Amino acid sequence: MTTHRAQLRAAVRDLSDRGLKCSAKWAAEQLVGLAGGPLDDEAGTSDAPMSPAEEVGSREEEDQLLLAKAYFDLNEFKRAAHALRVARGASGRFLRWYSLFLAGQKRQAEEEAEERSGGAGAPGSLLGKPRASNQHLPLLNAELTAARESEGLDGFGHYLHGIVLRELAQPALAREALLRAVSAYPCLWSAWTALSSLSGADEAPLELPDTWVASFFLAHQATEAHDSARAVSLYESLLVQWPRSLHELLAEDPYRLDGVDTYSNILYVREEKRKLSALAHSCVSTDKYRPEACCVVGNYYSLKGAHEKAVLYFRRALKLDANFLSAWTLMGHEYVELKNTAAAVDAYRRAVEIDAKDYRAWYGLGQTYEILAMPFYALFYYRKATALRPYDSRMWCAMAGCYKQLHRRGEAIQCYHRAEKNDDREGIAFTELARLYRENGEDAQAAGYGSADCRDMSMHMSMTRPGHVPQAAGYYERMVAQREAHGEAVGKELSEARALFFLCTHKKSTGDLDAAQTIGQRLLDLGGPEKDQVKALLRDIQSQRKAGSGGGPPV
Template sequence: MQQPSTEDQLMVVREAPHLLKLGKESSSPSNEEEMLLAYHETNKIKLAKTYFDCKEYDRAAHVLKDCHSWKATFIKLYSMYISGDKRKEEESDGILGQNNSNNNFYCNKNIPVIVKELETLEHPNLNSNSHLLCLYGIVLLENKNSTKGQEVLFKSLVLNPFNWSCWLELLSSFTSFSEATVYLSKFHKALQNAFEYKIMLLFFRLTVNQVFFQSSEEINSDLATLSAIFPCFSYLNAQKALIAYNMLDYNNAEILFDQILLSDPLRLDDLDTYSNILYVMEKDSKLSFLAQFASKIDKFRPETCCIVANYYSLKFEHEKAIMYYKRALTLNKNCLSAWTLMGHEFVELKNSHAAIESYRRAVDTNNKDFRAWYGLGQAYEVLDMHLYSLYYYQRACSLKPLDKRMWQAIGNCYEKLGETKESVKCYQKALKISTVVDTQLLYKIGTLYEVLNDIKTTYNYMKLCFEEEYNQEVTEDTSKAKLWLARYESQQGNWSFTYKLASDISYGNSNIIEEARALAREARLKLDR
């Protein structure tokens, strides 16, 4: 009996965010019955694949309704899954419609049928086939059965570690970095015998560290190992740029993205992040070029829409920016950066309620991204709802605890709520993890100790702030600290110190300068007597 050729093997590519490929299945049952079924169903499978490629998913499933080979079962159930997902999207009412606020209201109605059929399959047919296991894991995750879904996806990846889509599905199910590390250990034990399998584990570990914003030697070591094996792989170069971006090293990130553009000019992946870098650095001409360049390649990519939106945002044309972010979300409703950045635009337009909705959708899309939680905190802070704001800032901080901005935001909330001692602790934590001595933080901590009537500690922080003039540069905070020290010395009757400090103040707003001059005149009069 002749088995179908390699060309007859089914290749299925899902066009939604989770790409799932069906290639040569090395772990499929090799018994005679399965081979016979696959042979007799080859024509129907080919027809179903054609319908699938034409996006006629219901027809593809219907053609295979009486087929029982694992290939036919997979394409039938997967077509049903995509068809149900498509209907769910169609039933939702607009990008920021009222119905979108309740994601449980609209669901994939084909999932119960898919789960039932998969669970009725014979044990060997399911547990020895990586593709059916992957699909089973996906629908379990969508049914909120995370624990079992993760176990099923783990089994699928042990059978076929080269299904990158399955790795991404598993990653999306993790709620914390500690949960991810448990599975990393399990994979390390399960895949330790094959070098090529370890490569896939390295890619996964690298992606896990990126998603959870982990900055450690491990991520650099993994990148170096993979770069040695794949020296010209643009994906790895983009990861280096993203690491620099997450560490706020915008200059280095810009250089790396420039190199990627030169080596792989038609690659649009991650260019929306590049546009964020140019936006922050206020390089409007370069951002304008990037927007035009991306539009020429493919103007209907979500990344392109985000780049153009960033350009309009930099030009303070916030309505146009929102229009392009909505266009990006029409193309891909799970575009995280579009939800988050659209929230920023609504904040600029003082539309806090729309901003909160955008940030909430970003959190629903990926609750592991600190930026959406931080944005929610900012939006509620604008509404003077500081308890809500505090909660969201704390969630952001739990995801990125080594970012001083998170601790500053929490400290500010505690200050507004009258929790001065807690506020001091947060600002001190921010100061501790800051790479450079932050004079703004030093002055802020000093003023809070003054509220607590701890004048001695206040004096020490003000002195530290003032002394940074010699290490860095004169700022408004160092001038305010110097003015506070001058007032303190005048209260102690040390008029020579008062005069020296006050007369040296030449930087700051008009109030600072006026008070410094008044103190200097008073000190001069006292000294002349």
């Protein structure tokens, strides 16, 4: 415990000195979140090596470092880099590299803003044009590679090298650099989060260093993968040693905005308008120019149906942080509601460029192309979403819908079976499987006898391919049972009435006259276009009873 405390105290100073503000904040939050224990200043030894011994260089360089840090804190990044152009110490070199990187990122954001303001499209709409890039990346990559191969880099240098490689679209090398960073300096939280963003679901598990920070990383990774059950379990285990951690408890810090956009998404899905309104007001009063606050307000307007206002706030979030993933995805949803499919596609594409693991953006792309009646494209994106969420029935139902449009009934049935096995709470899979099996039976019957010979439903039922009708009837029964368990009336819609009629006819043909009469009477009470057919069916059932046929199918 004391070693954790000493390590975190040193980390807050080291990270702050290098301008890594987010990581410094995380380390400070974990410091105050530790369970009670000695609060002395004993040095202790960390569970993994910290940064190499600082190369102080000369007193003049130390003074230059203080000046450069003052420029850095005022966002004068090029000026800070220039002040450290001859730095030799580890801190000075890192701050120069980091200043150059941020200067390039700042200029890239300015160029993208200029391009957006010059066009009439949605934010990020740069069709036909290469997007702006950080012009300092090649220089930084060359210098960091040379430094690593000669005298070596500390954990901070490896972290920055990983970020540069990520921006240069070299994910494998970026992962290696980031793993070296977290091994050399475990408390560098930004390196962990960057590593999570580069770790795909289809890749081999990472060989993480043996450090307590890895537990926070695994919980964060589960959250990012939307594996809620595992994330909750991991965070609950962390509470034992970190009971006051602000990383976990929003109630401990009412002015915390980190992750509040995710909380607003939950309130949105649950349609808790009052709570979402209160959260939006709280965020705006705390800091209305934080991208998280803008997303909360955007969600509030979306829940009210004011989609244009919602887009306005999501755009504002992206002006504050062009790589804010949640805003791109949510804005894509709003453009779908506004039927602006081109802008929706562009927003979703930007989201998957930032994080290829965002299944919501892949799913949104599939929905958008489905709206555009382009099922082949939609299927491609639904497959991406399903690979990320293999246990989500909605993904499988969406894929099945595309296969249906493409008249690939066999693949559609397979997808609905996957949805059924993954807790299809909405009952879509049951209904669609029943319909598909019924259609398979009808096709077999039509191929063998011709539709003109099968106008009578009882004859139709007896001549369909064995297996299809019982399967269809079984899924219709499960659909009815699920709807009734949720208190929903079944049979009011035409498709449901036809399903009940099919089920009634099947029960009659198999000799289950009691069940057939119960369903038929229910259909008769509901009325509808097939009322006369239901009456005829009930008369047939009564005739079979009187004839004492034993419930067998009519000859």
